[in-house]
Amino acid sequence: MKKVIIVRYSEIHLKGKNRSFFEKALVENIKKALKDYSFNIQKIAGRIIVENYDLENEENIKQKIKNVFGVYSLSDAVEMQTNKEDIESYISNIKINNGTFKVEVNRADKKFPIKSTPYAALLGEIILNNNPNLKVKLKDAEHVVYVDIRENGKTYIFYNIVKGLNGMPVGTSAGGLLLLSGGIDSPVAGFQMAKRGMTLEALHFHSFPYTSEKAKQKVLKLAKILSEYVGNIKIHVVKFTKVQEEIHKHCDGDYMITLMRRIMMRVAEKIAVKNGLKAIVTGESLAQVASQTIESITVTNAVIENLPVLRPLIGFDKDEIMEIANKIKTYETSILPYEDCCTVFLPEHPIIKPRMQNVLKQESFLNIDELVDDCVNNEEIIETKNL
Ligand code: ATP
Ligand code: MG
Numbered sequence: 001m002k003k004v005i006i007v008r009y010s011e012i013h014l015k016g017k018n019r020s021f022f023e024k025a026l027v028e029n030i031k032k033a034l035k036d037y038s039f040n041i042q043k044i045a046g047r048i049i050v051e052n053y054d055l056e057n058e059e060n061i062k063q064k065i066k067n068v069f070g071v072y073s074l075s076d077a078v079e080m081q082t083n084k085e086d087i088e089s090y091i092s093n094i095k096i097n098n099g100t101f102k103v104e105v106n107r108a109d110k111k112f113p114i115k116s117t118p119y120a121a122l123l124g125e126i127i128l129n130n131n132p133n134l135k136v137k138l139k140d141a142e143h144v145v146y147v148d149i150r151e152n153g154k155t156y157i158f159y160n161i162v163k164g165l166n167g168m169p170v171g172t173s174a175g176g177l178l179l180l181s182g183g184i185d186s187p188v189a190g191f192q193m194a195k196r197g198m199t200l201e202a203l204h205f206h207s208f209p210y211t212s213e214k215a216k217q218k219v220l221k222l223a224k225i226l227s228e229y230v231g232n233i234k235i236h237v238v239k240f241t242k243v244q245e246e247i248h249k250h251c252d253g254d255y256m257i258t259l260m261r262r263i264m265m266r267v268a269e270k271i272a273v274k275n276g277l278k279a280i281v282t283g284e285s286l287a288q289v290a291s292q293t294i295e296s297i298t299v300t301n302a303v304i305e306n307l308p309v310l311r312p313l314i315g316f317d318k319d320e321i322m323e324i325a326n327k328i329k330t331y332e333t334s335i336l337p338y339e340d341c342c343t344v345f346l347p348e349h350p351i352i353k354p355r356m357q358n359v360l361k362q363e364s365f366l367n368i369d370e371l372v373d374d375c376v377n378n379e380e381i382i383e384t385k386n387l
Helices: 009-033 055-066 084-093 116-130 185-195 213-231 239-248 251-274 294-301 318-327 354-364 368-378
Strands: 002-008 039-044 047-051 075-081 100-105 134-137 145-150 154-158 168-179 196-204 232-237 279-281 380-383
Touching: 002 055, 002 084, 002 154, 009 039, 009 055, 009 168, 047 075, 047 134, 055 075, 075 084, 075 145, 075 185, 084 116, 084 145, 084 154, 100 116, 116 134, 116 145, 168 185, 168 251, 185 213, 185 279, 185 318, 196 213, 196 251, 196 279, 213 232, 232 251, 239 251, 239 368, 251 294, 251 354, 251 368
Parallel strands: 100 134, 100 145, 168 196, 168 279, 196 232
Antiparallel strands: 002 047, 002 075, 039 047, 075 154, 145 154, 232 380
16 A cells, blocks of 8 residues: 555547557656656556655645646545455545545446445445544535546545646647746746647847846746746847837837837747747737737738747736736736836837838838847847756
């Protein structure tokens, strides 16, 4: 008899022939998440079992596994060989002082001689005999004793089921380049895409000396928090100061945001392609600010030649985004008050519905190719694993 952690997954079941590819990815990602601990891991039919870890670390290990995308739920359990005597002897030692309870038996191993409902009743009797203050309650019982009789000849007994993040294992989809600002939205956008299996690199534009070193550190911290879910993130840090100064010098200030965003997108696509990434991800949400009207998005999107731009938050309200930011623990960092590069040179009356011909006219005052190449060629690379 020993303590183990049972990991369950759900959507992966649906993947037919690809199933083992997804299961392998999930096992690998759990291993990576637990790299600081010693343990063994094995795949059994329909479950993953983590075992032989130091019991002192059990809560931390559970927390790490909980953050791996693709995990539907987990439980710490006692594992024993499947035989009636051992199961019943263990059950007879259960002490629950008072309240309501039920036993739930899952008989995946159809060779086990008693069906699950009568066996649950039998085990319930044993518990009642030893805990006379308890009451059976089949719906909403305070205590549930789960008995999972698996096909591998082992039975798992546990008391709680912790929900995971669900989603697909990171790495089962091609990689994307996340445009990461220091705001609330973009880390959440990255989280949502990683949830669907996408690996991420990040691209951040900063405007030193208009923005401080602290603003950059904040973005690195956000990437570090995201890496808890995504794995190591390579961050491309690009100095955007010259672009902003050139726009400021040569163009109508009301077009600042539109022009900046079109250059950001061009830089993003070049960096993505150079790094083998297959999509660009932003934290845009429809109508949230001037640059996120359909007209603005159309004009910004038009500079992209080959890649899809994914905007997982496009239909989210700010409070829905904030709720996720809180859940994934990026919120507190996102609201630190350091300047974002987009707030430097902000016009008083930004164009909300830019017309393409006007934008092109403004761009004719700039040497776009040179500005873009300058950004791409002078990036600084930082990896979250080194932070
Ligand atoms: P966020 O909260 O993510 O900063 P926002 O509501 O402030 O978003 P915008 O400033 O219009 O919105 O930015 C929209 C998207 O553009 C961001 O979600 C992000 O993906 C990208 N972006 C904005 N500023 C930067 C930056 N300095 N570096 C990289 N990407 C950026
Ligand atoms: Mg922003």
